[in-house]
Amino acid sequence: MTTKHKAIALISGGLDSLLAVRVMQEQGIEVEGINFYTGFCVEGHTHAIRNSDKDKQKRNNALWAAEQLGIKLHIVDVIEEYKDVLLNPKHGYGANMNPCLDCKIFMVGKAVQWIQENRKDGFDFIITGEVIGQRPMSQRKQTMPIVAKESGAEDILVRPLCAKNLPATKPELEGWIDREKMYDFSGRTRKPQMALAEKYGFKDYASPAGGCCFLTDKNYSDKLVDLWDARGTREYEMDDIMLLKVGRHIRPKPEFKLIIARDAGESKYLEGYRKQFVTIQIVSHNGPLTMVDGDIKPEDFELAAGVVARYGQGREAEQVEVHISVPGQDVKIMNIKPLTVEQVNEEWHV
Amino acid sequence: MSQHELDARRMLCPMPVIKTQNKVKELVVGDILNVICTDPGALSDIPAWARINGHTILGHQSNDDELTITVQVGG
Ligand code: SF4
Numbered sequence A: 001m002t003t004k005h006k007a008i009a010l011i012s013g014g015l016d017s018l019l020a021v022r023v024m025q026e027q028g029i030e031v032e033g034i035n036f037y038t039g040f041c042v043e044g045h046t047h048a049i050r051n052s053d054k055d056k057q058k059r060n061n062a063l064w065a066a067e068q069l070g071i072k073l074h075i076v077d078v079i080e081e082y083k084d085v086l087l088n089p090k091h092g093y094g095a096n097m098n099p100c101l102d103c104k105i106f107m108v109g110k111a112v113q114w115i116q117e118n119r120k121d122g123f124d125f126i127i128t129g130e131v132i133g134q135r136p137m138s139q140r141k142q143t144m145p146i147v148a149k150e151s152g153a154e155d156i157l158v159r160p161l162c163a164k165n166l167p168a169t170k171p172e173l174e175g176w177i178d179r180e181k182m183y184d185f186s187g188r189t190r191k192p193q194m195a196l197a198e199k200y201g202f203k204d205y206a207s208p209a210g211g212c213c214f215l216t217d218k219n220y221s222d223k224l225v226d227l228w229d230a231r232g233t234r235e236y237e238m239d240d241i242m243l244l245k246v247g248r249h250i251r252p253k254p255e256f257k258l259i260i261a262r263d264a265g266e267s268k269y270l271e272g273y274r275k276q277f278v279t280i281q282i283v284s285h286n287g288p289l290t291m292v293d294g295d296i297k298p299e300d301f302e303l304a305a306g307v308v309a310r311y312g313q314g315r316e317a318e319q320v321e322v323h324i325s326v327p328g329q330d331v332k333i334m335n336i337k338p339l340t341v342e343q344v345n346e347e348w349h350v
Numbered sequence B: 001m002s003q004h005e006l007d008a009r010r011m012l013c014p015m016p017v018i019k020t021q022n023k024v025k026e027l028v029v030g031d032i033l034n035v036i037c038t039d040p041g042a043l044s045d046i047p048a049w050a051r052i053n054g055h056t057i058l059g060h061q062s063n064d065d066e067l068t069i070t071v072q073v074g075g
Helices: A015-026 A061-069 A079-087 A100-117 A143-150 A191-200 A218-231 A238-243 A264-271 A298-310 B015-026 B042-053
Strands: A006-010 A030-037 A073-077 A125-127 A248-253 A256-260 A278-282 A290-294 A320-325 A332-336 B003-008 B032-037 B056-063 B066-072
Touching (some): A030 A061, A030 A100, A061 B042, A073 B042, A079 A100, A100 A125, A100 A143, A218 A248, A218 A256, A218 A290, A248 A298, A256 A298, A278 A298, A298 A320, A298 A332, B042 B056
Parallel strands (some): A006 A030, A006 A125
Antiparallel strands (some): A278 A290, A278 A320, A320 A332
16 A cells, blocks of 8 residues: 655745645655745735725635645744744845845745644645756755755655756655656756746746735835834834835835825725824825834924925925824824925935 | 634735734634724735635724624634
């Protein structure tokens, strides 16, 4: 009697992990998926905020991928633990604030931990959709053994899409899987993956341009660094990282930043912060809700209101009425003249 | 069989799914869990999660900006 072997697969929601799992399923391996939520993932949340995103992707791609594959998916909240990965990456950052190599090591390491904690479920090995040369930082020939070693996975880490280019792993040596039925993809081209997707009949799969998270995005990374610089510390909370995805960010003074909603969806989202933060609302005209992050002094209210008024419908008016709400205080009513385009200094834009 | 409630208001996806998943681990087959959330994305994510993991969505209700999704724990 042959025993059925079992693997846990890192599912990002992208095509590569989808294919890697299917390749293993074809070899009779029973697979369950694991997805790590760092807080920076491209998945979810933004669609809940912006109006314009409402019609777009309403699905969580990791869940979608699991459903296509007919596998269970465990989503793990790693927000707290991930801070150390982002703040102190041993292998450094990629083009932006993305610590991809440390991130991969961390996630594979968490999968190793999962296997140990769920011994009763009998997982034998780990699968990832990594492809040599696919990503400039984390997926290079030299980094593949680093991930295997530093994560503690060693020879139970299988990359079905490029296994033929790598040393044989335990599941291959033990005969649980057939090396010949895996692949030798390499380089940045997506063609082999697309052809395999076609073969398996996968359509509509997600193909995020940069990477699996916001940290590969220049704009997002700039805002994150600005936040750290302004605070003089690299601490962050979940609210901080969410707020970096919302609104237009303008910093007229080092001590405070204005987060100006870009549409009704974002205004509504910022509403939820009214009790904790100073907020600015134009009342004489239509205009976005603005949240103030940082320390704003009363003498800067006029400046802040002037900037905010620039983004409302009364931008050309002589005067607009603005309400400033400071938590625990009476609303301050101000009548101010909106700043001109020139007065909103280019350098204030984060 | 017992009824439970989970407050996932103001959480953005996938947090409501993660919280639901973790709560369901503490429950037994047949238990009912009402998840109250405000992210409309939960309406597609929680049912997708339930289908994958063998749970049943008994229904959902929305009033104002809140959404209650009823999950019955499967085997
Ligand atoms: S893109 Fe983000 S989630 Fe993906 S490996 Fe890099 S740091 Fe990690």
